[in-house]
Amino acid sequence: MPEFNLSGNNMEAFEKICCLENLNERQGKRFIIDDIEIAVFKVDGEVFALNNVCPHQHTTVIYDGYIVNGCVVCPVHGWMFNLKTGKMPSCNAGLDSYQVKIIDNQVHIKITKKELKW
Secondary structure (H helix, E strand, O other): OOOOOOOHHHHOOEEEEEEHHHOOEOOOEEEEEOOEEEEEEEEOOEEEEEEOOEOOOOEOOHHHOEEEOOEEEOOOOOOEEEOOOOEOOOOOOEOOEEEEEEEOOEEEEEOOOOOOOO
16 A cells, blocks of 8 residues: 655645554445545455445445445445445446545545535
8 A cells, every 4th residue: 555745734635544454355444534425445455435325215324335346335225326526337327536645554544525606
């Protein structure tokens, strides 16, 4: 797993969520950051973060999905989402994906809140 040396304001948008060893291989974990549901997965040593809310019926279960061919499968209805992009294989719709950095064995996630512009 690569280590990043970030200093100054570069880390301000990132939130530390856990130690890398708290994530089990190919098993999701749920986190809530600023009222945003996040599903975090470690697959082959790489960490991915996606929105935890399945768009099908807005259930917060993505973290409980299973991993198949670089995708997480929603355990409720079987929709698949690419771990890197959050997109469904059949279209551009899907889940928000979040940038992940591993620093000193700590997992950090960058959450950018969506702003409504009226």
